[in-house]
Structures are given as C-alpha cells and as structure tokens.
Amino acid sequence: MRTQRQVVDYSLQKRAVLRELLAGRVGTYDVCDASPYLKNAARFHGEPTDRRCPICRSENLTLVHYIYGDELKQSAGQARTLTELPVLAMTLREFQVFVVEVCLGCDWNHLVEQYLLGRDGLTGDSDGTSEQDAAGAEGTSRRRREAQR
Numbered sequence: 001m002r003t004q005r006q007v008v009d010y011s012l013q014k015r016a017v018l019r020e021l022l023a024g025r026v027g028t029y030d031v032c033d034a035s036p037y038l039k040n041a042a043r044f045h046g047e048p049t050d051r052r053c054p055i056c057r058s059e060n061l062t063l064v065h066y067i068y069g070d071e072l073k074q075s076a077g078q079a080r081t082l083t084e085l086p087v088l089a090m091t092l093r094e095f096q097v098f099v100v101e102v103c104l105g106c107d108w109n110h111l112v113e114q115y116l117l118g119r120d121g122l123t124g125d126s127d128g129t130s131e132q133d134a135a136g137a138e139g140t141s142r143r144r145r146e147a148q149r
C-alpha cells in the first residue's frame with residue numbers, strides 16, 4: 001500500500017514463541033487462546049491465506065487487520081478487511097494497523113506486523129521522487145542488507 005510506513009515486523013517474536021512451544025516451555029493452551037471476538041473478526045473481516053497454521057497444520061491462517069487512531073473515533077479498535085484499508089488511507093491522515101494471524105481450527109494467534117497508513121504518508125515523495133533519490137534509497141537498503149549478513 002502506497003502510504004504504508006513505519007512497518008514493524010513481529011516474525012522474530014513469533015519464531016521465539018514457536019521455539020518455546022517446541023521446547024515444551026509453554027503449552028499450546030498458552031498460545032492458542034484466540035478470543036471469540038478475534039475469531040469473529042477473522043470470520044467476517046479476515047483475509048484468508050494459503051499458509052498452514054504452525055501449530056495444528058490442518059487449517060490455513062487468516063489475517064485480521066485492526067485499526068487504531070484518534071481520527072477513527074468509535075471505529076478505533078475495530079477490524080477491517082484488507083480492501084477497506086486503501087480507502088481509509090486516502091480519507092484519514094494517519095492511523096495504525098495491527099495485523100494478527102489467527103487459526104480458526106486451534107485458536108493459535110499472534111501479532112504479525114504493525115504499520116501506519118494515511119494521507120500523511122504521501123507528503124513530499126508521492127510522485128516527485130527524482131531518480132537520484134531513488135538510487136540513493138536503493139543504495140542505502142543494499143548497504144543495510146549487506147550489513148545484516
């Protein structure tokens with residue numbers, strides 16, 4: 001999505017939880033505790049994926065997108081379908097999205113990522129990005145990738 005920014009990825013935390021589970025330091029009932037609200041949100045607003053649940057391996061995961069922000073007023077904290085997000089992003093200046101994966105089979109759930117959406121992300125670099133800037137950004141991310149190796 002065009003205005004997506006400040007992405008925080010929680011896959012490391014998720015892997016840590018799965019490791020704890022494999023090691024027997026936490027039980028499945030500790031991590032498979034999706035609330036009825038979360039499961040309803042997954043059923044009615046969820047985004048189906050083709051990724052298998054890491055716990056039961058019999059159901060595919062569903063992604064639920066929760067939105068937060070002052071501009072949302074009474075809608076804050078509600079789940080939205082993925083198709084509704086770009087519309088909101090063009091209407092509002094800034095709001096937070098939390099993506100949670102849920103298994104409707106065994107109730108596994110975990111935060112996947114969070115990010116900001118909204119028109120504020122358009123300022124400056126919407127369509128005026130010069131080639132030089134693009135090259136600079138590419139160089140920076142390449143250096144970052146190399147640093148991680």
Ligand SMILES: [Zn+2]
Pocket residue numbers: 053054055056057058059103104105106107108
């Ligand atoms: Zn499952």
